[in-house]
Amino acid sequence: MRILLVDDEAELVSAMAERLAMRGMEADWAETGEQAMKMAVAKHYDVAVLDMKMPRIGGLELRRRLSELDAAMKFIFLSGHGSEEDFKLGSAEAESYLIKPVRIEDLVSKIREAAE
Known part of the structure; x- marks a missing residue:
């Protein structure tokens, strides 16, 4: 299973990838939506874990663009800004919506569920 992690917090996203x-x-992992798009063009990913709030291309827009590349890709949103509106939007557009900081065991479980 191939996972694409996208978050503008480099230390967080690199640590998640390592774990x-x-x-x-x-x-x-990628720090920007643009970088993630280039990676997804070059390689297939089963699940993308996207930060909701990122500069230039936010998680919802990135999800739309990635879906155009690969309709089978599944999505999980992460947010450190847990607003009710973001939760509603993210939950409607992805398999899961998790609040940062996320326990790695919870993330692994949601990735496995999404990939099934």
């Missing part, structure tokens, strides 16, 4: 790799998941 997922330690659990047997192939996880690549």
Whole structure:
């Protein structure tokens, strides 16, 4: 299973990728929506874990663009800004919506559920 992690917090996203790799998941990461799009053109991902709030291309817009590339890709949103509106929008557009900081076990569980 290939996972694409996208978050503008480099330390967080790189640590998540490392922790997922330690659990047997192939996880690549990007800090921007533009970088994520380039990666998704070059490689297939089963699940994308997207931060809701990022500069230039936010999580919802990135989800739309990634879906155009690969209709089978599944999505999980992460947010540190847990507004009710973001929760409603994100929950409607993805398999899961998690609040940061997220426990790695919870993320792994949601990734596995999304990929099934």
